[in-house]
Amino acid sequence: MPKLVILGTSYSVPDEDHENTHMVLQGKDRLVLIDCVSNPIVRLKKAGLNHSDLTDILMTHYHPDHVSGVPLLLMGMGILNREKHLNIYGLEHVVGIMKKVLVDYQWHSWPRLFQVSFQNLPDRELVPMLETEEFRIFTSPVKHFIPTVGVRIEFIKSGKVLAYSCDTAPTPSVKKLAQDADILIHEAAGASVGHSSATQAGEMAKSANAKELYLIHYPTGDFYDPGIVDAAGEAFGRPVKLAEDFMTFDFD
Numbered sequence: 223m224p225k226l227v228i229l230g231t232s233y234s235v236p237d238e239d240h241e242n243t244h245m246v247l248q249g250k251d252r253l254v255l256i257d258c259v260s261n262p263i264v265r266l267k268k269a270g271l272n273h274s275d276l277t278d279i280l281m282t283h284y285h286p287d288h289v290s291g292v293p294l295l296l297m298g299m300g301i302l303n304r305e306k307h308l309n310i311y312g313l314e315h316v317v318g319i320m321k322k323v324l325v326d327y328q329w330h331s332w333p334r335l336f337q338v339s340f341q342n343l344p345d346r347e348l349v350p351m352l353e354t355e356e357f358r359i360f361t362s363p364v365k366h367f368i369p370t371v372g373v374r375i376e377f378i379k380s381g382k383v384l385a386y387s388c389d390t391a392p393t394p395s396v397k398k399l400a401q402d403a404d405i406l407i408h409e410a411a412g413a414s415v416g417h418s419s420a421t422q423a424g425e426m427a428k429s430a431n432a433k434e435l436y437l438i439h440y441p442t443g444d445f446y447d448p449g450i451v452d453a454a455g456e457a458f459g460r461p462v463k464l465a466e467d468f469m470t471f472d473f474d
């Protein structure tokens with residue numbers, strides 16, 4: 223049953239076929255958004271999922287290409303008479319700012335029957351964020367220009383592991399998140415402060431002993447570099463794939 227659907231794969235400038243990077247984890251009784259951008263209700267519908275089933279949202283960091291959809295989603299849920307509780311997680315930095323943004327949007331005046339619980343994730347490695355009978359989600363701080371977390375998901379029945387680097391320069395905490403992962407989804411925005419090149423993504427996958435590497439958060443549209451898959455593959459020593467919007471990973 224548990225599966226992960228990629229809802230967007232672009233770096234901060236999306237194109238017609240690549241939304242900003244975010245994804246959703248579907249379990250039996252949990253639907254967990256990892257970042258929330260564009261129009262989340264429409265995006266989930268396109269993926270065959272229902273926003274009313276959402277139980278949890280992880281905000282990896284306070285950049286608009288990762289969390290700008292949160293206020294719009296909450297407003298939409300309120301208008302659609304959602305009653306089910308919603309959990310929103312993040313480091314104190316992103317949670318603190320998002321609470322202020324919602325006040326600025328005057329969300330107390332919106333129609334809303336449901337409760338939102340904001341939960342601050344401790345700023346340390348491999349923090350258990352959520353555990354169900356199907357999976358365990360852990361977060362660790364990574365190396366971006368503002369406080370940011372990457373993710374490790376351990377699937378209990380299959381024993382499989384998926385890691386997501388989020389936006390980061392190479393750093394030891396990403397290696398720990400990705401250690402022996404079956405699938406590492408790593409950003410490839412390009413080598414710069416707080417980001418990684420495709421080659422660096424390949425080097426990280428190799429050093430963490432990941433089995434498969436998918437590149438995400440890469441430049442799209444006119445800025446797409448067709449050499450990134452080969453560059454990452456050369457560093458990894460194995461074939462590498464490009465994540466695409468609506469790609470689905472099953473973890474039965």
Ligand SMILES: [Zn+2]
Binds near residue numbers: 439
């Ligand atoms: Zn980003």
